[in-house]
Amino acid sequence: MVLLYVFLYAPIATLVVLSFNRSGQPTAWGGFSLDWYRSVIHNDAILSAVRNSVIVAVFVTAISTVIGTLLALGLARTTRSRTLDSLIFLPAVIPDIVLAIALLSFFSLIRFTLGLQSIVVAHVVFDMVFVSAIVRTRLGYFDRSIEEAAQDLGAGALGTFVRVTIPIILPGIVAGALVAFTLSVDEFVVAYFNSGPTSITFPIRIYSMIRFGVTPEINAIATFVLLVSFTAILVALRLTRRGRIRANVDLA
Amino acid sequence: MLLGPGVTWWVVFFAVPVAILFAYSFFRRGTFGGVVYDLSLDNYRRAIDPLYLNILWFSIRVAVITTGLALLIGYPAAYFIASSPRRLRLPLLVIVILPFWTSFLIRTYAWIVLLNPVGLINRSLQGLGVTDGPLPLLYNEFAIVLGLLYAYLPLMILPLYASIERLGPSVREVAADLGAPPANTFLRVTLPLTLPGIAAGCIFVFVPSLGNFIVPELLGGGRKIMMGNLIQQQFLQARDWPFGATLALFVVALMLVLLAIQARILNRERSQASDGR
Numbered sequence: 095m096v097l098l099y100v101f102l103y104a105p106i107a108t109l110v111v112l113s114f115n116r117s118g119q120p121t122a123w124g125g126f127s128l129d130w131y132r133s134v135i136h137n138d139a140i141l142s143a144v145r146n147s148v149i150v151a152v153f154v155t156a157i158s159t160v161i162g163t164l165l166a167l168g169l170a171r172t173t174r175s176r177t178l179d180s181l182i183f184l185p186a187v188i189p190d191i192v193l194a195i196a197l198l199s200f201f202s203l204i205r206f207t208l209g210l211q212s213i214v215v216a217h218v219v220f221d222m223v224f225v226s227a228i229v230r231t232r233l234g235y236f237d238r239s240i241e242e243a244a245q246d247l248g249a250g251a252l253g254t255f256v257r258v259t260i261p262i263i264l265p266g267i268v269a270g271a272l273v274a275f276t277l278s279v280d281e282f283v284v285a286y287f288n289s290g291p292t293s294i295t296f297p298i299r300i301y302s303m304i305r306f307g308v309t310p311e312i313n314a315i316a317t318f319v320l321l322v323s324f325t326a327i328l329v330a331l332r333l334t335r336r337g338r339i340r341a342n343v344d345l346a
Numbered sequence: 347m348l349l350g351p352g353v354t355w356w357v358v359f360f361a362v363p364v365a366i367l368f369a370y371s372f373f374r375r376g377t378f379g380g381v382v383y384d385l386s387l388d389n390y391r392r393a394i395d396p397l398y399l400n401i402l403w404f405s406i407r408v409a410v411i412t413t414g415l416a417l418l419i420g421y422p423a424a425y426f427i428a429s430s431p432r433r434l435r436l437p438l439l440v441i442v443i444l445p446f447w448t449s450f451l452i453r454t455y456a457w458i459v460l461l462n463p464v465g466l467i468n469r470s471l472q473g474l475g476v477t478d479g480p481l482p483l484l485y486n487e488f489a490i491v492l493g494l495l496y497a498y499l500p501l502m503i504l505p506l507y508a509s510i511e512r513l514g515p516s517v518r519e520v521a522a523d524l525g526a527p528p529a530n531t532f533l534r535v536t537l538p539l540t541l542p543g544i545a546a547g548c549i550f551v552f553v554p555s556l557g558n559f560i561v562p563e564l565l566g567g568g569r570k571i572m573m574g575n576l577i578q579q580q581f582l583q584a585r586d587w588p589f590g591a592t593l594a595l596f597v598v599a600l601m602l603v604l605l606a607i608q609a610r611i612l613n614r615e616r617s618q619a620s621d622g623r
Contacts, residue, residue: 095426098419102445105456105496108466112459161351168348180605182352185360187549188601189557191574192594195581196363199591203366219359222352273447280449282560287581300451304458304564316452323448331440 106320113313130314137311143299150210150285150295151278154217159271161218162225167259169226170233183227185220193219194287201288208290216288217278224277225270232266232334265333272330276323364598370591379585389592398576402596405572408487409555412494416502416551417544419495424506424543429515439507446500454564457493458484461565485567493561494551501550509543510536542615545608553601573597 113131117124134140169179185193197216198208206212240262244254260267282297289298303312371389376382392398427438445453460466463480471477483489513536521531537544559574568575573593580590 095423098423099441101496102442102499105460106445106448106453108459109452109456161355164348164350165352168350168352171348180609182356185356187553187605189554189574189597191557191559191577192364192367192598193360195577195587195590195594196367197359198581199366199370199587200359200363215359218355222355226352276447280447282449282451297449297451300449300455301560304451304455312452312455316449316455319449319452324444327444327447328440 106316109313109316110320112310113317115310115313130310134311134314134318139294140296140299140311140315143294143296146210146293147279147296150213150217151275153214154221154278155271155275157214158218158221158225158274159267162222162270162274163229163263163267165222165226166229166233170230183223186223186227190281190283191287194284197284198287208288209293210289212288212290213285213293213295216284217281220284221274221277225267225274228270228273228334229263229266232263232269269330269333272326272333276326280319280323367591367594370588371595373588375586375588379587381587389589392589393592393596398593401571401576402573404570405556405574406600408490408494408572409552412491412498412555413502413548413552415491415495416499417548420499420502420506420547421544424503424510427503427507428510435511439504442503443500446497450497451560453497454493454561457489457496457565461489461492484565485569487566487570489565490562490570490572493565494555494558497558497561498551498554501554502547505546505550506540506543509540509546513539542608542612545611549601549604549608552604556600557597 114126114128115123116127116129165182169182172178193216197212197219200206201208201212241254241258244258245251249257280297282301285295286298286301289295300312300315303309370381372385372387373381373383374386374388423442427435427442430438458465461483462468463482463484465483467483468477468480471481472479517535517539521535522528526534556572557574557577559572559578562568562570562572562575566572571579573596577590577593577597580586580593584590
């Protein structure tokens with residue numbers, strides 16, 4: 095078990111250590127330095143790629159959180175059909191390259207210009223499915239009789255939805271949004287196939303850097319990416335857990 | 347009404363694009379790229395050429411080895427986590443899953459740093475006097491399997507954990523009380539009952555391994571190519587979209603076969619459960 099954790103963390107830990115290595119060589123320790131971080135924040139190509147990725151991820155998160163939440167509520171309310179569930183989930187199971195070329199074919203057929211907008215549309219396809227899955231786990235703890243009680247007390251359908259349903263499943267929605275953001279920012283394959291010449295995202299930039307050879311800047315970028323995604327996911331986890339406990343307390 | 351936006355997005359940006367891919371597979375490439383709408387089965391005939399069948403075979407082999415290794419490592423790990431004290435389970439599981447949520451490219455890049463001839467592993471081995479010269483760790487099938495295993499192992503452990511945890515220790519205790527030796531309990535009780543988790547984990551590892559083109563390119567050095575690379579080349583370099591679409595459909599077909607097998611396992615499981623067994 096310890097070996098498993100070593101196997102999972104040693105490679106990324108190596109990158110973090112090397113990112114502070116002055117010599118930039120993976121084999122010789124030249125002393126502690128923040129030089130590579132300095133060189134990254136002065137690299138315009140990287141910064142503009144980060145900006146593109148954040149723009150894409152913000153739109154993707156907004157759209158897929160709304161659509162995904164509605165999807166989760168809808169699926170939970172219709173007669174439980176396993177076939178429908180697994181069909182809806184297909185975009186998350188299908189190999190990313192197949193989704194990538196299918197969307198590329200589609201966009202070129204309808205002459206939709208490739209750029210940040212096509213990446214947003216493409217990312218929502220699988221992100222909404224993930225949001226919906228996460229919100230549904232929250233709905234599993236949700237007691238429908240609370241909604242009925244609200245309506246008996248005179249709340250309208252919309253009022254019940256906004257003031258009862260949404261607050262109760264909110265932790266699930268926020269967790270879903272965080273996961274959607276992380277997935278979009280990190281996504282490479284679909285973005286690579288559906289990007290235009292001016293819409294280079296962060297992972298596409300990293301990919302071309304890696305292909306041109308090992309550069310110490312990548313270590314600094316990697317450390318930054320690890321930090322951001324670990325934080326986002328841990329917060330998402332906390333939210334789903336704390337929400338569950340609070341919901342139980344409220345009902346007690 | 348709630349389903350409306352999601353289902354619309356799903357149909358327009360998922361079902362329709364995949365249908366277009368299916369349609370393209372019956373057309374052919376134009377002289378300057380693009381698609382010429384002549385119906386034929388030429389792409390399918392070309393796809394079963396030994397040249398491409400070999401690549402398909404190699405991809406399946408790599409994906410099977412990766413999945414097998416992931417199961418061998420993942421099952422004991424999931425079992426260990428599921429039998430830990432309750433409050434330790436979630437932290438142990440989170441630590442396993444966490445790397446999966448960071449950039450796939452960066453996790454792959456880490457192995458280039460470790461495996462290359464002047465990389466950390468080779469330097470350490472030589473420094474300790476274990477080897478004389480650098481071992482060829484990078485740019486071969488070993489590196490591809492290692493990279494895929496590293497990338498997708500968490501996807502194996504998660505469903506395995508879920509099914510082992512749901513089973514709980516009581517079933518095993520009953521079997522043991524009735525006199526079954528531990529090996530029998532595992533083979534005849536635990537293993538069959540966790541089959542749904544095994545099936546899900548295997549699909550989660552096998553399917554993305556098969557279509558992956560980054561790991562064969564970066565860790566395999568592009569010498570041994572897999573289905574993902576072939577599809578990528580047809581779309582981005584050869585600009586033969588109809589043929590690329592056909593190859594992608596082979597991958598989709600394999601995925602659907604596996605999903606059908608999984609559905610069978612789940613159904614059998616449920617009918618047994620309702621029989622009271």
